[in-house]
Amino acid sequence: MQTQSEARSQADREAVGGAVGAGDDGPRCQIARTLEVIGEKWSLLVVRDALRGRSRFSEFRDSLGASTDILTDRLAKLVAAGVLEKRAYREAGSRERSSYHLTESGRGLALVAGAMIQWGDTFNPYAGGRSSRVVDAATGAPLRLAFVDESGRAVPDSSAAIVPGPAARTTW
Amino acid sequence: MQTQSEARSQADREAVGGAVGAGDDGPRCQIARTLEVIGEKWSLLVVRDALRGRSRFSEFRDSLGASTDILTDRLAKLVAAGVLEKRAYREAGSRERSSYHLTESGRGLALVAGAMIQWGDTFNPYAGGRSSRVVDAATGAPLRLAFVDESGRAVPDSSAAIVPGPAARTTW
DNA sequence: GGTCTGAGTTGGAAATTCCAATCGAGAGCC
DNA sequence: GGCTCTCGATTGGAATTTCCAACTCAGACC
Numbered sequence: 175m176q177t178q179s180e181a182r183s184q185a186d187r188e189a190v191g192g193a194v195g196a197g198d199d200g201p202r203c204q205i206a207r208t209l210e211v212i213g214e215k216w217s218l219l220v221v222r223d224a225l226r227g228r229s230r231f232s233e234f235r236d237s238l239g240a241s242t243d244i245l246t247d248r249l250a251k252l253v254a255a256g257v258l259e260k261r262a263y264r265e266a267g268s269r270e271r272s273s274y275h276l277t278e279s280g281r282g283l284a285l286v287a288g289a290m291i292q293w294g295d296t297f298n299p300y301a302g303g304r305s306s307r308v309v310d311a312a313t314g315a316p317l318r319l320a321f322v323d324e325s326g327r328a329v330p331d332s333s334a335a336i337v338p339g340p341a342a343r344t345t346w
Numbered sequence: 347m348q349t350q351s352e353a354r355s356q357a358d359r360e361a362v363g364g365a366v367g368a369g370d371d372g373p374r375c376q377i378a379r380t381l382e383v384i385g386e387k388w389s390l391l392v393v394r395d396a397l398r399g400r401s402r403f404s405e406f407r408d409s410l411g412a413s414t415d416i417l418t419d420r421l422a423k424l425v426a427a428g429v430l431e432k433r434a435y436r437e438a439g440s441r442e443r444s445s446y447h448l449t450e451s452g453r454g455l456a457l458v459a460g461a462m463i464q465w466g467d468t469f470n471p472y473a474g475g476r477s478s479r480v481v482d483a484a485t486g487a488p489l490r491l492a493f494v495d496e497s498g499r500a501v502p503d504s505s506a507a508i509v510p511g512p513a514a515r516t517t518w
Numbered sequence: 519g520g521t522c523t524g525a526g527t528t529g530g531a532a533a534t535t536c537c538a539a540t541c542g543a544g545a546g547c548c
Numbered sequence: 549g550g551c552t553c554t555c556g557a558t559t560g561g562a563a564t565t566t567c568c569a570a571c572t573c574a575g576a577c578c
Binding site: 303 | 377
Binding site for chain 2: 523524525526527528
């Protein structure tokens with residue numbers, strides 16, 4: 175752990191290279207690599223809240239119900255990983271505070287969030303209905319997540335196969 | 347924990363209702379619900395291995411490098427959640443053993459796995475190349491994951507928005 | 519009987535998470 | 549200045565989870 179007071183403030187794009195270690199460190203498997211960023215408890219839920227527009231410490235805390243120590247830790251790690259970026263803001267009559275905003279990389283996690291929403295809806299739904307939906311921001315029309323071919327046409331889920339890539343080994 | 351010797355063997359569809367508690371238990375948020383199934387350490391990596399065709403205890407153990415006690419635990423929980431189903435098999439000259447196979451629900455997690463693969467490729471790549479690719483099982487053509495509209499046409503990632511559904515509340 | 523093998527179990531150390539109490543800098547008040 | 553309030557953040561310690569290694573158990577083989 176680092177005290178995050180000495181952590182970078184603007185160098186988030188750099189941080190992807192520095193902190194989490196994109197490049198040749200860490201596991202080869204993309205899933206394992208992604209889990210290193212969002213696999214700890216609460217991390218993805220912070221991202222979910224950020225995707226829904228929350229950005230302040232108190233908003234995350236109240237929404238998640240996570241204790242403040244781990245929230246501090248997760249925010250710092252997500253900043254270090256380049257998923258969130260820390261900004262200062264000042265509300266009238268208050269001292270300067272920090273807010274946390276998704277980077278492009280963080281917005282890319284909408285894909286992961288969407289996948290989990292869709293799986294939950296399909297295979298493990300909440301009886302009281304859906305708490306989130308995915309829609310087209312412009313038209314409001316519902317969207318779903320699907321594997322698409324190069325022309326952008328959805329193929330059946332059953333057509334998709336995960337196969338070894340060039341860097342595959344038996345142990346991933 | 348249960349001793350999984352008394353666990354169901356065929357009733358996986360039921361198990362989704364029974365064990366994990368689809369229905370009105372647990373969080374409303376689909377992401378949180380999904381994380382209850384695959385959010386523990388190693389769980390999704392077990393599913394990843396299963397998606398790649400692994401099914402035996404020893405295969406998971408050797409591939410993951412996880413200790414056998416947590417592997418036992420995760421396999422039992424995934425079976426209880428209806429993601430995996432336990433089958434008996436016997437190899438010539440060996441005693442009967444168990445293998446673990448994806449249910450339909452488990453195969454649905456390819457969506458989540460695919461999302462993480464794609465995010466990793468885009469925002470946190472391994473310098474040595476990709477260890478997994480997603481392709482059309484029939485043609486071998488590369489596939490990607492995208493939000494699609496009702497006609498099955500991909501929309502830009504930036505068009506997708508996660509909005510509150512009917513069951514939404516401020517605390518999810 | 520004795521040995522081997524693979525799946526699972528157990529005991530205890532290490533790491534992580536949880537919870538509640540506390541800190542500290544800046545703002546407002548008097 | 550001195551006092552209080554607020555809110556990110558930190559700390560101490562309990563509870564939970566993960567890790568690691570040794571062990572058990574059952575069936576196959578000799």
